[in-house]
Amino acid sequence: MQMIKTLDTSIxxxxxxxxxxxxxxxxxxxxxxLFNGSIGLAQVPSGASKGTFEAYEMRDGDxxxxxxxxxxxxxxxxxxxxxxxxxxxxxxxxxxxxxxxINLDGSGNKSNVGANAILAVSLAVAKAGAxxxxxxxxxxxxxxxxxxxPVPLMNVINGGAHAANNLDFQEFxxxxxxxxxxxxxLRWGVxxxxxxxxxxxxxxxxxxxGDEGGFxxxxxxxxxxxxxxxxxxxxxxxxxxxxxxxxxxxxxxxFYKDGQYICGYHTYSPEKFxxxxxxxANQYPIISIEDGLHEEDWINWQYLTAKIGSTMQLVxxxxxxxxxxxxxxxxxxxxxxxxLIKLNxxxxxxxxxxxxxxxTYNGFRSLISHRxxxxxxxxxxxxxxxxRSGQIKAGSLCRGERIAKYNRLLRIEHELGERAIYAGTVGxxxx
Ligand SMILES: O=C(O)[C@@H](CO)OP(=O)(O)O
Ligand SMILES: [Mg+2]
Numbered sequence: 340m341q342m343i344k345t346l347d348t349s350i351x352x353x354x355x356x357x358x359x360x361x362x363x364x365x366x367x368x369x370x371x372x373l374f375n376g377s378i379g380l381a382q383v384p385s386g387a388s389k390g391t392f393e394a395y396e397m398r399d400g401d402x403x404x405x406x407x408x409x410x411x412x413x414x415x416x417x418x419x420x421x422x423x424x425x426x427x428x429x430x431x432x433x434x435x436x437x438x439x440x441i442n443l444d445g446s447g448n449k450s451n452v453g454a455n456a457i458l459a460v461s462l463a464v465a466k467a468g469a470x471x472x473x474x475x476x477x478x479x480x481x482x483x484x485x486x487x488x489p490v491p492l493m494n495v496i497n498g499g500a501h502a503a504n505n506l507d508f509q510e511f512x513x514x515x516x517x518x519x520x521x522x523x524x525l526r527w528g529v530x531x532x533x534x535x536x537x538x539x540x541x542x543x544x545x546x547x548x549g550d551e552g553g554f555x556x557x558x559x560x561x562x563x564x565x566x567x568x569x570x571x572x573x574x575x576x577x578x579x580x581x582x583x584x585x586x587x588x589x590x591x592x593x594f595y596k597d598g599q600y601i602c603g604y605h606t607y608s609p610e611k612f613x614x615x616x617x618x619x620a621n622q623y624p625i626i627s628i629e630d631g632l633h634e635e636d637w638i639n640w641q642y643l644t645a646k647i648g649s650t651m652q653l654v655x656x657x658x659x660x661x662x663x664x665x666x667x668x669x670x671x672x673x674x675x676x677x678x679l680i681k682l683n684x685x686x687x688x689x690x691x692x693x694x695x696x697x698x699t700y701n702g703f704r705s706l707i708s709h710r711x712x713x714x715x716x717x718x719x720x721x722x723x724x725x726x727r728s729g730q731i732k733a734g735s736l737c738r739g740e741r742i743a744k745y746n747r748l749l750r751i752e753h754e755l756g757e758r759a760i761y762a763g764t765v766g767x768x769x770x
Pocket of ligand 1: 385386390656679707732
C-alpha cells in the first residue's frame with residue numbers, strides 16, 4: 340500500500356499565497372504537493388514596461404491594500420477555480436494540466452483567472468514533477484542531453500521605465516560572447532561592472548542602481564552611456580566586440596507617440612529613428628537590439644529587419660509577448676529574427692515551450708528573460724539550458740534576485756562538468 344502511494348505523482352494539494360517581489364510589490368507563489376511527497380514551489384515575476392498584448396495579470400484593485408496592487412484575487416482563483424479541477428491529476432502530464440487551466444479561464448488572454456495565478460501553478464507542477472522523478476529542472480524540461488549554458492546579456496545601465504529621470508532607452512547590456520565558459524563569462528561581467536562603478540565615480544556620476552541592478556547615472560545621451568561601457572570593458576582588460584559585445588533594449592513602445600519616437604531631446608520620424616539605430620549599431624559593437632520600434636509599428640519593423648536583420652539580432656519583446664500568434668505574424672511579415680521569452684507574458688509553461696519551438700523551427704533565436712520585478716525563483720536559468728536557447732537576460736551583477744539566476748547557472752554548469760558547453764563558443768549567442 341505504502342509503495343503505491345510513494346509512486347503516485349498525482350496532485351494532492353495546491354497552496355497559493357501572496358508574497359513580495361523585488362520591488363516590494365505583491366506577487367503570487369504556489370506550492371504543489373504530490374501524493375508521493377514531492378513539493379514544487381514557484382513564484383511569478385512582474386514587468387514594469389509591459390507589452391499591451393501580454394496575458395492578463397490579476398490584481399485586486401482594492402486601494403486599502405498595497406494601493407490596489409495586491410494579488411489576493413489571484414490566490415483565491417487558484418484555491419477556488421484551479422485547485423478543485425487539478426486534484427488527482429498526474430503532475431507529469433504538464434500539457435494536460437496547462438490545458439485544463441487555460442480552458443477553465445476560457446478568455447484567450449487569461450483575464451478571468453489571471454496569468455499570474457495560472458503560471459504559479461503551471462511552474463509549481465513542473466517543479467513537483469521534476470522532484471518526483473528525481474531530476475533537476477533543466478533535465479526535466481530538456482532531457483538528458485541538455486547541456487548548453489546561455490550567453491548572459493547583462494543590463495548594467497538601467498534607463499526607461501526601470502529608472503526615474505535618466506535615459507529613454509531602457510537597457511544597456513554587456514555580452515561576454517568571447518568567454519570559454521559561463522563561469523568565465525560571469526566573471527568578465529562582474530569585472531566590467533566594478534570598473535563601470537569606478538568610471539562613474541571618477542566622473543562624479545551616480546552609482547545607485549535601478550530595478551534590474553544596473554547603474555542609473557543621469558546621462559545626456561545614449562552615446563555617453565555606450566562610451567562608458569566601452570571604457571569599462573577596456574579598463575577591465577577586455578576588447579569591446581571581441582571579448583565583450585553590447586546589446587540594447589530600446590523598449591521603444593514607452594516613448595512612441597502619434598507615429599513619432601520622442602527620445603532624449605529629439606523627436607524622430609520612424610525612418611529617422613531607424614537611421615539613428617543603424618548609426619549606433621555601426622558606431623559601437625552592438626550585436627542585439629530589442630524592441631527597437633513600437634509594438635504595433637509592423638511596417639517599420641519590416642524596414643528595420645530588411646536593413647540590418649542579416650547582420651544583427653533584432654529581438655521582439657513587447658512586439659511578440661511570447662505569444663505564438665504574434666510570433667507567427669512576425670515570421671510571415673519578416674519582422675525581427677529573435678524573440679524574448681517571458682513565461683508570465685503568456686502565462687503557462689506549455690505555451691511558452693510551444694512558442695520557443697515555433698521560433699526555432701523558423702530560424703528565430705530565443706532569449707529567455709527575467710522581469711524587472713523578480714523573485715528568488717530561478718526556473719528561467721533551467722529553462723534557458725533546457726531549451727538550448729543559448730541566451731539569457733537576467734539583469735545586472737548586483738541585487739540578489741538577479742544573482743540567484745546566475746548562481747543557478749553556475750551550479751548547473753558545475754553539475755554538468757565537462758559536458759557543459761558555453762553557447763558563446765559554438766556561435767549560439769546573439770548573432
Ligand atoms: O522589457 C524587458 O525586457 C523587461 C525585462 O528586462 O522589462 P519588464 O519586465 O519591465 O517588462
Ligand atoms: Mg524588453
